[in-house]
Amino acid sequence: MTNRKLRDSALRVGIVGMGWAGETHLKAYQQLPNVDVIAIADPREERLTQLQRTYNIPDVHTHFGPLVERPDLDIVSVCTPNQFHAPISIAALENGKHVLCEKPLARSSAEGEAMVRAAVQAGRVLEVAFNHRQRGDVSVLKQMIDEGQLGHIYHAKASWMRRSGIPGMGGWFTNRELAGGGPLIDLGVHVLDMALYLMDEPEVVAVSAATYAELGPRGRGGRNDARTMDVGPFEVEDLATAFIRLAGGATLLLEASWAVYGRAGDDFGVTLYGSDGGADIEVHNYNWENTLTVYTDIDGKPAVLKPEVPKGTGHSGVIANFVSIIESGDWSAHVGSEGLRRTQIIDACYRSAAEGREIALTDLAKAIAQDTAAD
Secondary structure, eight states, X not given: OOOOOOOTTSEEEEEEOOSHHHHHHHHHHHTSTTEEEEEEEOSOHHHHHHHHHHHTOSEEESSHHHHHTOTTOSEEEEOSOGGGHHXXXXXXXXXXXXXXXXXXXXXXXXXXHHHHHHHHHHTOOEEEEOGGGGBHHHHHHXXXXXXXXXXXXXXXXXXXXXXXXBTTTTSGGGOHHHHSSSHIIIIIHHHHHHHHHHTTOOOEEEEEEEEEOSSGGGTOSBOOOSOOOOOOSOOSOSEEEEEEEEGGGOEEEEEEESBOSSSSSEEEEXXXXXXXXXXXXXXXXXXXXXXXXXXXXXXXXEEEEOOOOOOBOHHHHHHHHHHHHHHHTOOTTOBSHHHHHHHHHHHHHHHXXXXXXXXXXXXXXXXXXXXXXXX
């Protein structure tokens, strides 16, 4: 195999975890003219060999340690099961690398806070791959909101619902230690990010949540999925719902399910209610056309608009933006703070469900401190 000639001026990338997400990152980096992917890591040697040949990657590693310690890397993408996001990201940051981590940032607030601290101390970029923010319908609606067309948004709904979509039944996704939770931390974090981004990052005051595991423990609601490991039974929720109070009195309803007796398919979206207009993004089975509807008044009469939207850029847009931030040299505002806020909200939701009460975000730090002291 002849390796691609590396350029002195290019940013050099290593990727840890070569499942679907890792390969998606790899392809997106290779689309950029100023980036070279020079190393990948995964415990599966056969998978490494396949990808090395397919994408002409110079070096492969079966463990993340040697990769993140390489002095010739500028960037590390972390695309592993959730349990490993924190240790790999922190190790990469401490070794002077910029880090792009797959969502969620971490399994818990404590892990996420440690990652952000490491980014600040290292003076490096830490970003989370929220690829659905790059959708065309989200971009068009965001512009309309920024122009004031919806007025003040006072209530929103965000959901991701699957009829039969438990990923890797019995695999790492359904293992609490590896994943940190079920559809709330897997799918809910995506639509939570979409809603908060569209609403211009309102402060979350408190959450009240409930979780259910009705289908997964009985072996129902699964799908064929190659991302599995033989790690045990179904240990997480298959449906979660939350009522989220925002600063200024606004509210957000969040719902996420891998498996529920409802409409067949894989549906997600966001609904916004504003003082001067409303909007729906409704996505069925990952479609992108005709997904955005805007409700407004024209000449004093109710009107419904269907703006034309582009397809969007997905992970390619995430990675292009990430590289652009690094090249700008202005890194202080990109230390994982947005990803941490999402993790804190998800953490509070799980605590609320477990304790059967509303959890104030101001009390979350106290609860984390108590947990740490107990350990």
